[in-house]
Amino acid sequence: MHNIQCDVAIIGGGPAGLAAAVSAKKQGAQKVLIIERDTALGGILQQCIHPGFGLTYYNEELTGPEYYGRFIKQAESLGIESLLDTMVLEVQPTGKIICVNSKYGITYVDAKSVVLAMGCRERTRANIQIPGTRPAGIYTAGAAQRLINRQNEMVGREIVILGSGDIGMIMARRLTLEGAHVVAVVEIMNYLAGLTRNRVQCLDDYDIPLLLSHTVTRIVGNERVEGVYVAQVDENKRPIGETEEFYPCDTLLLSVGLIPENELSRATDIEISAVTNGPVVNQFMQTSNPAVFACGNVVHVNDLVDNVTLESEIAGREAARYAMGSFPQVKRRISLETGNNVRYLCPHLLDIADMDEQITLYFRVLAPEHNVTITAKSGDAVLYKKKAVKVNPGEMEHVTFKTGEIPASSDCVRVDVTKEV
Amino acid sequence: MQEKKIICTVCPIGCTIAVKGEGGKILSIEGHTCKRGEEYSANEFLHPVRILTSTVRLKGSDMPLMPVRSNKPLPRESLFDCMEEIKKTEAKVPVRCMDVIIKDILGTGIDIVATGNAE
Numbered sequence: 001m002h003n004i005q006c007d008v009a010i011i012g013g014g015p016a017g018l019a020a021a022v023s024a025k026k027q028g029a030q031k032v033l034i035i036e037r038d039t040a041l042g043g044i045l046q047q048c049i050h051p052g053f054g055l056t057y058y059n060e061e062l063t064g065p066e067y068y069g070r071f072i073k074q075a076e077s078l079g080i081e082s083l084l085d086t087m088v089l090e091v092q093p094t095g096k097i098i099c100v101n102s103k104y105g106i107t108y109v110d111a112k113s114v115v116l117a118m119g120c121r122e123r124t125r126a127n128i129q130i131p132g133t134r135p136a137g138i139y140t141a142g143a144a145q146r147l148i149n150r151q152n153e154m155v156g157r158e159i160v161i162l163g164s165g166d167i168g169m170i171m172a173r174r175l176t177l178e179g180a181h182v183v184a185v186v187e188i189m190n191y192l193a194g195l196t197r198n199r200v201q202c203l204d205d206y207d208i209p210l211l212l213s214h215t216v217t218r219i220v221g222n223e224r225v226e227g228v229y230v231a232q233v234d235e236n237k238r239p240i241g242e243t244e245e246f247y248p249c250d251t252l253l254l255s256v257g258l259i260p261e262n263e264l265s266r267a268t269d270i271e272i273s274a275v276t277n278g279p280v281v282n283q284f285m286q287t288s289n290p291a292v293f294a295c296g297n298v299v300h301v302n303d304l305v306d307n308v309t310l311e312s313e314i315a316g317r318e319a320a321r322y323a324m325g326s327f328p329q330v331k332r333r334i335s336l337e338t339g340n341n342v343r344y345l346c347p348h349l350l351d352i353a354d355m356d357e358q359i360t361l362y363f364r365v366l367a368p369e370h371n372v373t374i375t376a377k378s379g380d381a382v383l384y385k386k387k388a389v390k391v392n393p394g395e396m397e398h399v400t401f402k403t404g405e406i407p408a409s410s411d412c413v414r415v416d417v418t419k420e421v
Numbered sequence: 422m423q424e425k426k427i428i429c430t431v432c433p434i435g436c437t438i439a440v441k442g443e444g445g446k447i448l449s450i451e452g453h454t455c456k457r458g459e460e461y462s463a464n465e466f467l468h469p470v471r472i473l474t475s476t477v478r479l480k481g482s483d484m485p486l487m488p489v490r491s492n493k494p495l496p497r498e499s500l501f502d503c504m505e506e507i508k509k510t511e512a513k514v515p516v517r518c519m520d521v522i523i524k525d526i527l528g529t530g531i532d533i534v535a536t537g538n539a540e
Binding site: 201204 | 428430433434435454469471472473474475476478484485486488489490497500501504518536537538
Protein backbone atom coordinates (compact mmCIF):
# COMPACT_ATOMS: atom_id res chain seq x y z
CA MET A 1 0.00 0.00 0.00
CA HIS A 2 1.35 3.40 -1.01
CA ASN A 3 1.02 6.21 1.54
CA ILE A 4 1.46 9.94 1.03
CA GLN A 5 1.39 12.60 3.75
CA CYS A 6 0.65 16.20 2.87
CA ASP A 7 -0.66 19.46 4.30
CA VAL A 8 -3.23 20.32 1.65
CA ALA A 9 -4.59 17.80 -0.86
CA ILE A 10 -6.51 19.19 -3.83
CA ILE A 11 -8.86 16.97 -5.81
CA GLY A 12 -8.93 18.14 -9.42
CA GLY A 13 -6.23 19.90 -11.45
CA GLY A 14 -8.38 22.25 -13.53
CA PRO A 15 -8.42 26.03 -13.10
CA ALA A 16 -9.99 25.78 -9.61
CA GLY A 17 -7.52 23.19 -8.31
CA LEU A 18 -4.51 24.97 -9.80
CA ALA A 19 -5.46 28.36 -8.30
CA ALA A 20 -6.19 26.75 -4.92
CA ALA A 21 -2.83 24.93 -4.96
CA VAL A 22 -0.82 28.04 -5.84
CA SER A 23 -2.64 30.04 -3.18
CA ALA A 24 -2.20 27.34 -0.48
CA LYS A 25 1.52 27.16 -1.17
CA LYS A 26 1.90 30.95 -1.11
CA GLN A 27 0.08 31.03 2.24
CA GLY A 28 2.81 28.77 3.63
CA ALA A 29 1.55 25.19 3.40
CA GLN A 30 4.63 22.96 3.10
CA LYS A 31 3.41 20.11 0.98
CA VAL A 32 0.57 20.75 -1.47
CA LEU A 33 -0.59 17.85 -3.65
CA ILE A 34 -2.97 17.97 -6.64
CA ILE A 35 -4.71 14.69 -7.51
CA GLU A 36 -5.94 14.64 -11.13
CA ARG A 37 -7.62 11.85 -13.10
CA ASP A 38 -6.46 13.15 -16.51
CA THR A 39 -2.87 12.61 -17.69
CA ALA A 40 -2.22 16.37 -17.64
CA LEU A 41 -3.23 19.41 -15.57
CA GLY A 42 -5.50 22.13 -16.94
CA GLY A 43 -8.91 20.47 -16.82
CA ILE A 44 -11.53 21.61 -19.29
CA LEU A 45 -9.36 24.60 -20.35
CA GLN A 46 -7.22 22.16 -22.35
CA GLN A 47 -10.02 21.99 -24.92
CA CYS A 48 -11.14 25.64 -24.61
CA ILE A 49 -8.82 26.93 -27.33
CA HIS A 50 -10.97 30.05 -27.91
CA PRO A 51 -10.21 33.49 -26.46
CA GLY A 52 -12.15 35.30 -23.75
CA PHE A 53 -10.36 34.12 -20.61
CA GLY A 54 -8.57 36.41 -18.17
CA LEU A 55 -10.34 39.65 -19.09
CA THR A 56 -10.99 40.52 -15.44
CA TYR A 57 -8.23 38.55 -13.64
CA TYR A 58 -5.30 39.43 -15.90
CA ASN A 59 -6.87 42.40 -17.69
CA GLU A 60 -5.97 40.81 -21.03
CA GLU A 61 -7.67 38.34 -23.33
CA LEU A 62 -6.19 34.83 -23.28
CA THR A 63 -7.16 31.43 -24.66
CA GLY A 64 -7.85 28.53 -22.27
CA PRO A 65 -4.41 26.90 -22.70
CA GLU A 66 -2.66 30.23 -22.12
CA TYR A 67 -4.72 30.87 -18.97
CA TYR A 68 -3.99 27.56 -17.26
CA GLY A 69 -0.44 27.61 -18.64
CA ARG A 70 0.29 30.57 -16.38
CA PHE A 71 -0.91 28.68 -13.31
CA ILE A 72 1.07 25.55 -14.21
CA LYS A 73 4.19 27.69 -14.51
CA GLN A 74 3.58 29.10 -11.03
CA ALA A 75 2.75 25.68 -9.59
CA GLU A 76 6.00 24.27 -11.00
CA SER A 77 8.15 27.09 -9.65
CA LEU A 78 6.52 26.82 -6.21
CA GLY A 79 7.18 23.07 -6.03
CA ILE A 80 3.57 21.93 -5.98
CA GLU A 81 3.34 18.18 -6.47
CA SER A 82 0.77 16.35 -8.55
CA LEU A 83 -0.49 12.81 -8.87
CA LEU A 84 -1.76 12.46 -12.45
CA ASP A 85 -3.81 9.69 -14.07
CA THR A 86 -5.17 9.04 -10.59
CA MET A 87 -8.79 8.50 -9.65
CA VAL A 88 -10.00 9.47 -6.20
CA LEU A 89 -12.36 6.80 -4.88
CA GLU A 90 -13.21 8.21 -1.49
CA VAL A 91 -12.66 11.22 0.75
CA GLN A 92 -13.09 10.18 4.35
CA PRO A 93 -14.47 12.68 6.88
CA THR A 94 -11.06 12.65 8.63
CA GLY A 95 -9.40 14.04 5.50
CA LYS A 96 -7.90 10.74 4.40
CA ILE A 97 -8.20 10.22 0.63
CA ILE A 98 -8.23 6.82 -1.08
CA CYS A 99 -7.20 6.94 -4.71
CA VAL A 100 -5.92 4.57 -7.36
CA ASN A 101 -3.51 4.74 -10.29
CA SER A 102 -1.64 2.23 -12.43
CA LYS A 103 1.77 3.04 -10.93
CA TYR A 104 1.11 2.74 -7.17
CA GLY A 105 -2.20 0.86 -7.15
CA ILE A 106 -4.37 1.81 -4.21
CA THR A 107 -2.91 4.91 -2.57
CA TYR A 108 -3.76 6.61 0.73
CA VAL A 109 -3.26 10.34 0.97
CA ASP A 110 -3.28 11.68 4.49
CA ALA A 111 -3.98 15.41 4.33
CA LYS A 112 -4.50 17.97 7.08
CA SER A 113 -7.04 19.68 4.84
CA VAL A 114 -8.71 18.85 1.53
CA VAL A 115 -9.91 21.12 -1.30
CA LEU A 116 -12.65 19.73 -3.54
CA ALA A 117 -12.16 21.11 -7.08
CA MET A 118 -13.77 18.48 -9.29
CA GLY A 119 -15.64 20.91 -11.53
CA CYS A 120 -18.84 19.99 -13.27
CA ARG A 121 -20.12 17.88 -16.13
CA GLU A 122 -22.65 18.39 -18.88
CA ARG A 123 -26.32 17.57 -18.80
CA THR A 124 -27.11 14.94 -21.41
CA ARG A 125 -30.04 13.90 -23.58
CA ALA A 126 -31.21 11.65 -20.75
CA ASN A 127 -31.36 14.62 -18.36
CA ILE A 128 -33.78 16.50 -20.60
CA GLN A 129 -35.54 13.46 -22.09
CA ILE A 130 -35.75 14.27 -25.80
CA PRO A 131 -38.11 11.78 -27.51
CA GLY A 132 -37.15 9.85 -30.64
CA THR A 133 -34.69 7.22 -31.78
CA ARG A 134 -31.16 6.72 -30.45
CA PRO A 135 -28.86 7.06 -33.47
CA ALA A 136 -25.18 8.05 -33.60
CA GLY A 137 -24.52 11.78 -33.96
CA ILE A 138 -25.84 13.12 -30.63
CA TYR A 139 -23.12 14.78 -28.55
CA THR A 140 -22.91 17.12 -25.63
CA ALA A 141 -21.21 20.33 -26.81
CA GLY A 142 -18.21 19.74 -24.53
CA ALA A 143 -17.69 16.19 -25.78
CA ALA A 144 -17.72 17.49 -29.37
CA GLN A 145 -15.29 20.23 -28.34
CA ARG A 146 -12.88 17.66 -26.93
CA LEU A 147 -13.10 15.51 -30.07
CA ILE A 148 -12.42 18.44 -32.40
CA ASN A 149 -9.90 20.45 -30.38
CA ARG A 150 -7.87 17.68 -28.72
CA GLN A 151 -8.43 14.47 -30.67
CA ASN A 152 -8.66 15.74 -34.27
CA GLU A 153 -12.03 14.07 -34.91
CA MET A 154 -14.81 15.91 -36.78
CA VAL A 155 -18.29 15.20 -35.39
CA GLY A 156 -20.54 16.00 -38.38
CA ARG A 157 -21.43 18.22 -41.35
CA GLU A 158 -25.00 19.49 -40.80
CA ILE A 159 -25.42 20.51 -37.20
CA VAL A 160 -28.33 21.56 -34.99
CA ILE A 161 -27.40 22.85 -31.53
CA LEU A 162 -29.91 22.67 -28.70
CA GLY A 163 -29.30 25.23 -25.96
CA SER A 164 -27.70 28.68 -26.18
CA GLY A 165 -25.13 28.08 -23.44
CA ASP A 166 -21.64 29.43 -24.05
CA ILE A 167 -20.10 26.10 -25.02
CA GLY A 168 -22.86 25.53 -27.59
CA MET A 169 -22.34 28.93 -29.20
CA ILE A 170 -18.55 28.56 -29.17
CA MET A 171 -18.93 25.18 -30.87
CA ALA A 172 -21.23 26.71 -33.49
CA ARG A 173 -18.36 29.01 -34.52
CA ARG A 174 -15.72 26.31 -34.27
CA LEU A 175 -17.71 23.88 -36.43
CA THR A 176 -18.41 26.60 -39.01
CA LEU A 177 -14.71 27.47 -39.25
CA GLU A 178 -13.94 23.76 -39.67
CA GLY A 179 -16.28 23.56 -42.67
CA ALA A 180 -19.52 22.28 -41.13
CA HIS A 181 -22.89 23.98 -41.58
CA VAL A 182 -24.71 24.96 -38.41
CA VAL A 183 -28.41 24.93 -39.28
CA ALA A 184 -29.61 26.65 -36.10
CA VAL A 185 -29.11 27.16 -32.38
CA VAL A 186 -32.38 26.31 -30.60
CA GLU A 187 -33.14 27.76 -27.13
CA ILE A 188 -36.22 26.88 -25.06
CA MET A 189 -36.12 30.10 -23.00
CA ASN A 190 -37.05 33.45 -24.48
CA TYR A 191 -33.59 34.80 -23.71
CA LEU A 192 -29.99 33.75 -24.37
CA ALA A 193 -28.46 31.31 -21.84
CA GLY A 194 -24.87 32.40 -22.42
CA LEU A 195 -22.93 35.65 -22.72
CA THR A 196 -23.97 38.35 -25.23
CA ARG A 197 -20.45 38.59 -26.62
CA ASN A 198 -20.67 34.94 -27.66
CA ARG A 199 -23.92 35.56 -29.49
CA VAL A 200 -22.28 38.36 -31.47
CA GLN A 201 -18.94 36.70 -32.18
CA CYS A 202 -20.09 33.07 -32.55
CA LEU A 203 -23.58 33.27 -34.10
CA ASP A 204 -24.20 36.69 -35.68
CA ASP A 205 -20.73 36.79 -37.30
CA TYR A 206 -21.56 33.62 -39.22
CA ASP A 207 -25.29 34.29 -39.79
CA ILE A 208 -26.25 31.30 -37.66
CA PRO A 209 -29.98 31.54 -36.77
CA LEU A 210 -30.86 31.67 -33.06
CA LEU A 211 -34.37 30.33 -32.40
CA LEU A 212 -35.49 31.58 -28.97
CA SER A 213 -38.59 29.98 -27.37
CA HIS A 214 -38.04 26.84 -29.46
CA THR A 215 -37.01 23.29 -28.61
CA VAL A 216 -36.17 19.97 -30.21
CA THR A 217 -39.26 17.76 -29.93
CA ARG A 218 -38.00 14.56 -31.59
CA ILE A 219 -34.83 13.01 -32.97
CA VAL A 220 -35.12 11.06 -36.25
CA GLY A 221 -32.67 8.50 -37.71
CA ASN A 222 -31.71 4.87 -37.32
CA GLU A 223 -27.95 4.40 -37.66
CA ARG A 224 -27.17 8.13 -37.80
CA VAL A 225 -29.17 11.26 -37.00
CA GLU A 226 -31.20 12.21 -40.10
CA GLY A 227 -32.86 15.26 -38.64
CA VAL A 228 -34.73 16.75 -35.72
CA TYR A 229 -38.18 18.22 -35.26
CA VAL A 230 -38.15 21.72 -33.79
CA ALA A 231 -41.20 23.50 -32.40
CA GLN A 232 -41.95 26.83 -30.80
CA VAL A 233 -42.90 26.65 -27.12
CA ASP A 234 -45.61 28.49 -25.21
CA GLU A 235 -45.10 30.49 -21.99
CA ASN A 236 -45.09 27.23 -20.00
CA LYS A 237 -42.31 25.89 -22.25
CA ARG A 238 -44.70 23.38 -23.85
CA PRO A 239 -44.16 22.75 -27.58
CA ILE A 240 -46.89 24.19 -29.84
CA GLY A 241 -47.82 21.30 -32.18
CA GLU A 242 -48.69 23.28 -35.30
CA THR A 243 -45.31 25.10 -35.28
CA GLU A 244 -43.33 21.84 -35.48
CA GLU A 245 -40.88 21.76 -38.40
CA PHE A 246 -38.36 19.16 -39.63
CA TYR A 247 -34.69 20.21 -39.77
CA PRO A 248 -32.53 17.76 -41.73
CA CYS A 249 -29.12 17.32 -40.04
CA ASP A 250 -26.59 14.59 -39.23
CA THR A 251 -25.58 15.84 -35.80
CA LEU A 252 -27.29 17.25 -32.71
CA LEU A 253 -25.18 19.03 -30.10
CA LEU A 254 -26.57 19.60 -26.61
CA SER A 255 -25.58 22.67 -24.61
CA VAL A 256 -28.25 22.37 -21.96
CA GLY A 257 -26.53 23.12 -18.70
CA LEU A 258 -23.89 21.84 -16.31
CA ILE A 259 -24.11 19.85 -13.10
CA PRO A 260 -21.46 20.12 -10.34
CA GLU A 261 -19.72 16.75 -10.01
CA ASN A 262 -20.31 15.90 -6.36
CA GLU A 263 -20.29 12.10 -6.05
CA LEU A 264 -17.23 12.35 -3.77
CA SER A 265 -18.68 15.22 -1.74
CA ARG A 266 -21.92 13.30 -1.10
CA ALA A 267 -20.05 10.22 0.04
CA THR A 268 -17.99 12.42 2.39
CA ASP A 269 -21.25 13.36 4.09
CA ILE A 270 -20.91 17.11 3.71
CA GLU A 271 -23.97 19.30 3.29
CA ILE A 272 -25.04 19.87 -0.35
CA SER A 273 -27.17 22.81 -1.50
CA ALA A 274 -30.37 21.81 -3.28
CA VAL A 275 -30.19 24.94 -5.48
CA THR A 276 -26.55 24.93 -6.63
CA ASN A 277 -26.10 21.13 -6.33
CA GLY A 278 -22.71 21.83 -4.75
CA PRO A 279 -21.36 21.84 -1.18
CA VAL A 280 -22.70 24.50 1.17
CA VAL A 281 -19.72 26.77 1.94
CA ASN A 282 -18.96 29.77 4.15
CA GLN A 283 -16.89 32.77 3.03
CA PHE A 284 -13.70 30.74 3.60
CA MET A 285 -15.04 28.24 1.01
CA GLN A 286 -15.18 25.79 3.91
CA THR A 287 -17.81 23.03 3.79
CA SER A 288 -19.80 21.59 6.69
CA ASN A 289 -16.73 19.39 7.38
CA PRO A 290 -14.20 21.93 8.77
CA ALA A 291 -11.22 20.15 7.15
CA VAL A 292 -12.82 20.09 3.71
CA PHE A 293 -12.92 23.15 1.43
CA ALA A 294 -14.46 23.47 -2.04
CA CYS A 295 -14.15 25.88 -4.97
CA GLY A 296 -14.98 26.43 -8.62
CA ASN A 297 -17.72 24.73 -10.59
CA VAL A 298 -18.07 21.91 -8.08
CA VAL A 299 -19.65 24.53 -5.76
CA HIS A 300 -21.71 26.48 -8.30
CA VAL A 301 -21.47 26.78 -12.08
CA ASN A 302 -19.54 29.98 -12.79
CA ASP A 303 -19.83 32.16 -15.89
CA LEU A 304 -16.15 33.14 -16.14
CA VAL A 305 -12.98 31.27 -15.17
CA ASP A 306 -11.73 34.54 -13.68
CA ASN A 307 -14.36 34.20 -10.93
CA VAL A 308 -13.39 30.55 -10.39
CA THR A 309 -9.79 31.67 -9.84
CA LEU A 310 -10.77 34.27 -7.24
CA GLU A 311 -12.87 31.91 -5.11
CA SER A 312 -10.30 29.13 -5.48
CA GLU A 313 -7.58 31.41 -4.16
CA ILE A 314 -9.70 31.87 -1.04
CA ALA A 315 -10.23 28.10 -0.72
CA GLY A 316 -6.50 27.40 -1.09
CA ARG A 317 -5.47 30.11 1.36
CA GLU A 318 -7.96 29.03 4.02
CA ALA A 319 -7.22 25.31 3.58
CA ALA A 320 -3.55 26.16 4.17
CA ARG A 321 -4.42 28.12 7.31
CA TYR A 322 -6.52 25.20 8.54
CA ALA A 323 -3.64 22.78 7.90
CA MET A 324 -1.20 25.05 9.75
CA GLY A 325 -3.52 25.61 12.72
CA SER A 326 -3.98 29.33 12.07
CA PHE A 327 -7.61 29.21 10.93
CA PRO A 328 -9.73 32.01 12.48
CA GLN A 329 -11.91 31.28 15.51
CA VAL A 330 -15.57 31.63 14.46
CA LYS A 331 -17.76 33.71 16.82
CA ARG A 332 -21.17 33.73 15.18
CA ARG A 333 -22.97 32.50 12.10
CA ILE A 334 -24.87 34.77 9.70
CA SER A 335 -27.39 33.17 7.37
CA LEU A 336 -27.80 34.50 3.84
CA GLU A 337 -31.26 34.88 2.39
CA THR A 338 -32.10 34.99 -1.32
CA GLY A 339 -34.64 37.80 -1.82
CA ASN A 340 -36.43 38.96 -4.94
CA ASN A 341 -35.05 37.62 -8.26
CA VAL A 342 -32.01 35.95 -6.65
CA ARG A 343 -31.58 32.25 -7.45
CA TYR A 344 -28.76 31.52 -5.00
CA LEU A 345 -25.92 33.15 -3.09
CA CYS A 346 -22.38 31.85 -2.92
CA PRO A 347 -20.98 31.55 -0.30
CA HIS A 348 -24.14 30.19 1.30
CA LEU A 349 -23.46 31.52 4.82
CA LEU A 350 -20.98 33.64 6.79
CA ASP A 351 -18.95 32.51 9.80
CA ILE A 352 -17.89 35.69 11.52
CA ALA A 353 -14.58 35.85 13.36
CA ASP A 354 -13.03 38.76 15.29
CA MET A 355 -12.02 40.76 12.24
CA ASP A 356 -13.56 43.17 9.78
CA GLU A 357 -13.56 41.05 6.62
CA GLN A 358 -14.37 42.15 3.08
CA ILE A 359 -17.07 39.82 1.74
CA THR A 360 -18.12 39.25 -1.88
CA LEU A 361 -21.32 37.29 -2.47
CA TYR A 362 -21.80 35.96 -6.00
CA PHE A 363 -25.23 35.19 -7.37
CA ARG A 364 -27.36 34.68 -10.43
CA VAL A 365 -30.77 36.22 -11.04
CA LEU A 366 -33.80 34.05 -11.83
CA ALA A 367 -34.97 36.07 -14.83
CA PRO A 368 -33.60 38.86 -17.04
CA GLU A 369 -34.58 42.39 -16.04
CA HIS A 370 -33.77 45.99 -16.95
CA ASN A 371 -33.13 48.95 -14.63
CA VAL A 372 -32.86 47.23 -11.27
CA THR A 373 -31.41 48.05 -7.87
CA ILE A 374 -29.26 45.39 -6.22
CA THR A 375 -29.25 45.59 -2.43
CA ALA A 376 -27.78 43.68 0.50
CA LYS A 377 -29.50 44.42 3.82
CA SER A 378 -29.06 43.21 7.37
CA GLY A 379 -31.69 44.31 9.87
CA ASP A 380 -32.04 48.05 9.24
CA ALA A 381 -28.55 48.41 7.78
CA VAL A 382 -28.03 48.70 4.03
CA LEU A 383 -24.70 46.99 3.35
CA TYR A 384 -24.69 47.40 -0.43
CA LYS A 385 -26.77 49.26 -2.96
CA LYS A 386 -26.12 49.59 -6.68
CA LYS A 387 -28.14 50.24 -9.80
CA ALA A 388 -27.77 47.99 -12.84
CA VAL A 389 -29.06 48.70 -16.34
CA LYS A 390 -29.44 44.99 -17.11
CA VAL A 391 -29.23 41.67 -15.28
CA ASN A 392 -29.33 38.25 -16.93
CA PRO A 393 -29.20 34.68 -15.55
CA GLY A 394 -26.28 33.98 -17.94
CA GLU A 395 -24.01 36.46 -16.18
CA MET A 396 -23.09 36.36 -12.50
CA GLU A 397 -23.69 39.38 -10.30
CA HIS A 398 -22.15 40.19 -6.92
CA VAL A 399 -22.52 42.35 -3.83
CA THR A 400 -19.69 43.37 -1.49
CA PHE A 401 -19.63 44.60 2.10
CA LYS A 402 -17.60 44.38 5.29
CA THR A 403 -18.59 42.03 8.08
CA GLY A 404 -18.17 44.90 10.56
CA GLU A 405 -21.21 46.61 9.00
CA ILE A 406 -23.55 43.76 9.97
CA PRO A 407 -25.49 44.94 13.07
CA ALA A 408 -24.82 42.93 16.25
CA SER A 409 -28.59 42.41 16.61
CA SER A 410 -28.94 40.76 13.19
CA ASP A 411 -28.10 37.19 12.19
CA CYS A 412 -29.10 37.44 8.53
CA VAL A 413 -28.14 39.24 5.32
CA ARG A 414 -30.66 39.40 2.51
CA VAL A 415 -29.93 40.20 -1.14
CA ASP A 416 -32.64 41.56 -3.46
CA VAL A 417 -32.78 42.57 -7.10
CA THR A 418 -35.75 44.89 -7.50
CA LYS A 419 -37.09 46.70 -10.53
CA GLU A 420 -36.97 50.47 -10.25
CA VAL A 421 -40.33 52.14 -10.49
CA MET B 422 -26.14 54.29 -47.66
CA GLN B 423 -25.66 51.30 -45.40
CA GLU B 424 -27.25 50.71 -41.99
CA LYS B 425 -26.15 48.08 -39.47
CA LYS B 426 -27.53 47.09 -36.07
CA ILE B 427 -24.60 46.24 -33.82
CA ILE B 428 -24.90 44.57 -30.40
CA CYS B 429 -22.17 46.07 -28.25
CA THR B 430 -19.92 43.58 -26.42
CA VAL B 431 -17.85 46.07 -24.42
CA CYS B 432 -19.83 45.37 -21.24
CA PRO B 433 -22.68 43.02 -20.21
CA ILE B 434 -25.41 45.62 -20.88
CA GLY B 435 -25.19 44.82 -24.62
CA CYS B 436 -26.71 47.97 -26.13
CA THR B 437 -28.10 47.64 -29.65
CA ILE B 438 -26.42 50.41 -31.63
CA ALA B 439 -27.60 51.54 -35.08
CA VAL B 440 -24.79 52.79 -37.31
CA LYS B 441 -25.36 54.48 -40.67
CA GLY B 442 -22.57 55.10 -43.13
CA GLU B 443 -21.47 55.31 -46.73
CA GLY B 444 -18.19 54.54 -48.53
CA GLY B 445 -16.10 53.98 -45.42
CA LYS B 446 -17.52 57.05 -43.66
CA ILE B 447 -19.84 57.06 -40.66
CA LEU B 448 -22.92 59.29 -40.92
CA SER B 449 -24.64 58.56 -37.61
CA ILE B 450 -24.45 56.37 -34.49
CA GLU B 451 -27.52 55.88 -32.32
CA GLY B 452 -28.38 53.76 -29.29
CA HIS B 453 -25.02 53.73 -27.49
CA THR B 454 -24.89 54.70 -23.82
CA CYS B 455 -21.17 55.34 -23.44
CA LYS B 456 -18.07 56.55 -25.28
CA ARG B 457 -16.57 53.05 -25.51
CA GLY B 458 -19.75 51.77 -27.14
CA GLU B 459 -19.56 54.54 -29.73
CA GLU B 460 -15.97 53.59 -30.58
CA TYR B 461 -16.76 49.87 -30.65
CA SER B 462 -19.72 50.28 -32.99
CA ALA B 463 -17.76 52.55 -35.35
CA ASN B 464 -14.96 49.98 -35.59
CA GLU B 465 -17.46 47.15 -36.03
CA PHE B 466 -19.11 49.06 -38.86
CA LEU B 467 -15.95 50.06 -40.72
CA HIS B 468 -13.55 47.15 -40.20
CA PRO B 469 -14.60 44.40 -37.79
CA VAL B 470 -11.65 42.34 -36.52
CA ARG B 471 -11.50 39.07 -34.56
CA ILE B 472 -8.88 36.94 -32.83
CA LEU B 473 -8.84 33.64 -34.76
CA THR B 474 -8.25 30.45 -32.79
CA SER B 475 -7.83 26.96 -34.19
CA THR B 476 -5.50 23.95 -34.08
CA VAL B 477 -2.70 22.61 -36.27
CA ARG B 478 -1.50 19.02 -36.56
CA LEU B 479 1.37 18.22 -34.22
CA LYS B 480 4.19 15.80 -35.08
CA GLY B 481 6.27 13.95 -32.51
CA SER B 482 3.87 14.13 -29.56
CA ASP B 483 1.12 12.02 -28.01
CA MET B 484 -1.14 15.04 -28.57
CA PRO B 485 -2.41 15.05 -32.18
CA LEU B 486 -3.11 18.80 -32.16
CA MET B 487 -1.51 22.06 -31.03
CA PRO B 488 -3.88 24.96 -30.26
CA VAL B 489 -3.00 28.20 -32.08
CA ARG B 490 -4.30 31.76 -32.43
CA SER B 491 -3.62 34.96 -34.30
CA ASN B 492 -1.32 37.17 -32.22
CA LYS B 493 -3.48 40.19 -33.17
CA PRO B 494 -7.09 40.47 -34.34
CA LEU B 495 -7.54 39.64 -38.05
CA PRO B 496 -10.00 41.30 -40.45
CA ARG B 497 -13.23 39.34 -40.02
CA GLU B 498 -13.62 38.75 -43.76
CA SER B 499 -10.20 37.01 -43.90
CA LEU B 500 -10.99 34.29 -41.30
CA PHE B 501 -12.02 31.53 -43.73
CA ASP B 502 -8.98 32.15 -45.97
CA CYS B 503 -6.76 32.00 -42.89
CA MET B 504 -8.38 28.70 -41.88
CA GLU B 505 -7.33 27.25 -45.28
CA GLU B 506 -3.71 28.18 -44.50
CA ILE B 507 -3.94 26.77 -40.97
CA LYS B 508 -5.35 23.50 -42.35
CA LYS B 509 -2.20 23.01 -44.48
CA THR B 510 0.15 23.63 -41.55
CA GLU B 511 1.91 21.15 -39.29
CA ALA B 512 3.91 21.90 -36.14
CA LYS B 513 6.78 19.79 -34.78
CA VAL B 514 7.82 19.34 -31.18
CA PRO B 515 9.20 21.04 -29.22
CA VAL B 516 6.65 23.86 -29.29
CA ARG B 517 6.49 26.58 -26.64
CA CYS B 518 3.54 28.89 -26.02
CA MET B 519 3.81 31.98 -28.34
CA ASP B 520 6.14 30.24 -30.85
CA VAL B 521 5.30 31.50 -34.34
CA ILE B 522 3.61 28.71 -36.34
CA ILE B 523 2.68 30.76 -39.46
CA LYS B 524 4.54 34.04 -40.04
CA ASP B 525 2.60 36.94 -41.61
CA ILE B 526 -0.48 34.92 -42.56
CA LEU B 527 -1.82 35.94 -46.01
CA GLY B 528 0.30 39.09 -45.93
CA THR B 529 -1.73 40.59 -43.08
CA GLY B 530 1.37 41.24 -40.97
CA ILE B 531 -0.21 39.04 -38.28
CA ASP B 532 1.30 35.77 -37.06
CA ILE B 533 -0.37 32.53 -36.04
CA VAL B 534 1.21 31.50 -32.73
CA ALA B 535 1.03 28.40 -30.51
CA THR B 536 -1.01 28.72 -27.31
CA GLY B 537 0.14 25.45 -25.73
CA ASN B 538 3.38 23.64 -24.93
CA ALA B 539 4.59 20.26 -26.23
CA GLU B 540 7.91 18.54 -25.64
